[in-house]
Amino acid sequence: MDVVVVGGGPAGRALARACAARGLGTTVVDPNPERPWRATYAAWADQLPADAPIAVSVSRSRAVTTVEHVIARGYAVLDNERLRRLPDDVRVVAGRVVGWSAGEVALAGGRVLTGLVVDATGAAGGRAAQTAVGVVVPAERAAPFVGADEALIMDWRKPPAATTTDPTFLYAIPVSADEVLLEETSLARRPGLPLDELRRRLHARLAAHGIPVPDGEERVRIALDGRARNGAFGAAAGSIHPATGYSVAAALRRAPVAAAAIADGRPVARSAAERVVRGLRLKGLAALLAMRPDDVPEFFNHFFHLPDNLQRAYLDGDGDLRGTVLAMLRLFGSADWRMRAGLAFPVQSAKTSGTPG
Ligand SMILES: Cc1cc2nc3c(=O)[nH]c(=O)nc-3n(C[C@H](O)[C@H](O)[C@H](O)COP(=O)(O)OP(=O)(O)OC[C@H]3O[C@@H](n4cnc5c(N)ncnc54)[C@H](O)[C@@H]3O)c2cc1C
Numbered sequence: 001m002d003v004v005v006v007g008g009g010p011a012g013r014a015l016a017r018a019c020a021a022r023g024l025g026t027t028v029v030d031p032n033p034e035r036p037w038r039a040t041y042a043a044w045a046d047q048l049p050a051d052a053p054i055a056v057s058v059s060r061s062r063a064v065t066t067v068e069h070v071i072a073r074g075y076a077v078l079d080n081e082r083l084r085r086l087p088d089d090v091r092v093v094a095g096r097v098v099g100w101s102a103g104e105v106a107l108a109g110g111r112v113l114t115g116l117v118v119d120a121t122g123a124a125g126g127r128a129a130q131t132a133v134g135v136v137v138p139a140e141r142a143a144p145f146v147g148a149d150e151a152l153i154m155d156w157r158k159p160p161a162a163t164t165t166d167p168t169f170l171y172a173i174p175v176s177a178d179e180v181l182l183e184e185t186s187l188a189r190r191p192g193l194p195l196d197e198l199r200r201r202l203h204a205r206l207a208a209h210g211i212p213v214p215d216g217e218e219r220v221r222i223a224l225d226g227r228a229r230n231g232a233f234g235a236a237a238g239s240i241h242p243a244t245g246y247s248v249a250a251a252l253r254r255a256p257v258a259a260a261a262i263a264d265g266r267p268v269a270r271s272a273a274e275r276v277v278r279g280l281r282l283k284g285l286a287a288l289l290a291m292r293p294d295d296v297p298e299f300f301n302h303f304f305h306l307p308d309n310l311q312r313a314y315l316d317g318d319g320d321l322r323g324t325v326l327a328m329l330r331l332f333g334s335a336d337w338r339m340r341a342g343l344a345f346p347v348q349s350a351k352t353s354g355t356p357g
């Protein structure tokens with residue numbers, strides 16, 4: 001059987017590799033298959049399959065909410081060059097798909113490719129987004145924020161400058177042996193927090209420690225509540241976690257499973273449990289979007305006090321319905337009455353007022 005994977009991002013390429021490994025004739029179509037990836041893709045180390053290409057990893061993580069939490073969990077930054085690499089038996093076609101059907105796709109310009117078509121064209125639709133602006137600095141300059149052999153997953157302490165009340169945090173991870181990415185991040189907002197505001201806050205954090213702003217920046221916009229398309233894979237299938245923006249580790253883990261389904265003639269579909277978990281996570285996103293800005297660090301304080309297995313279930317248990325429900329119930333139970341009301345009835349509040357959209 002021939003497979004046509006439309007979209008050559010991390011998910012499409014992982015699926016193409018897995019299909020080729022099963023001996024399926026595999027084609028990847030992407031408008032710019034040779035364009036290097038600029039994004040820094042990272043994940044909890046224990047969520048990556050053993051053969052994931054890791055550029056840098058650290059053995060522990062830290063989060064600062066209203067207090068500091070040490071998380072006994074490694075974190076890894078992926079090596080984009082190797083993440084992009086495809087075996088020689090995968091055919092790569094440069095082009096944009098403009099016409100779809102089950103057994104063929106039409107490219108702009110008229111070319112037609114036949115085979116079982118899988119949509120891996122990334123997230124589409126939705127209005128809530130995670131946005132971030134990051135810079136890479138020498139590790140010794142980043143020392144006030146993050147130590148050696150650790151990742152700062154989130155630090156909710158307020159930046160010295162902000163022109164809106166939107167909550168943002170600092171994310172700091174090593175990207176090479178001697179460089180660290182410092183990223184000001186708005187976890188979730190509808191619409192996404194403008195990059196100017198994030199840049200202002202990041203630069204103010206750097207200035208407070210006498211760190212010059214380096215050239216170049218990473219700009220992040222991740223659609224959190226994009227439409228999940230049937231028969232799709234990766235972000236196109238709604239696999240971006242609505243409360244974290246992560247999807248790459250899940251795509252790497254699922255690719256062999258999806259390839260097995262294709263080889264057996266079964267559809268590339270999410271299980272019923274996975275669909276329900278996504279629905280619950282979207283409810284979690286709604287609660288986060290409605291939360292008063294000052295409550296957000298407290299909410300994550302409760303989160304990091306959950307037992308490890310429930311934290312993991314909520315973050316990574318894509319089909320773990322029981323764990324996801326238990327984590328959400330425990331969070332609800334530990335919140336005070338005001339936060340509980342917000343979690344139970346998440347109505348988009350006036351949180352975003354005063355901020356240009
Ligand atoms: C800067 C940045 C940093 C991120 N960091 C992380 C991270 O650390 N960890 C994490 O888990 N997630 C991260 N994400 C979120 C998410 O995991 C990524 O967006 C990831 O790239 C999604 O992979 P994907 O392959 O499903 O989709 P995409 O990467 O969006 O790939 C889709 C591909 O399909 C192509 N395409 C679209 N339409 C067509 C068409 N009609 N015909 C042919 N090709 C088409 C596109 O050109 C693109 O190459 C980050 C996102 C960004 C933007």
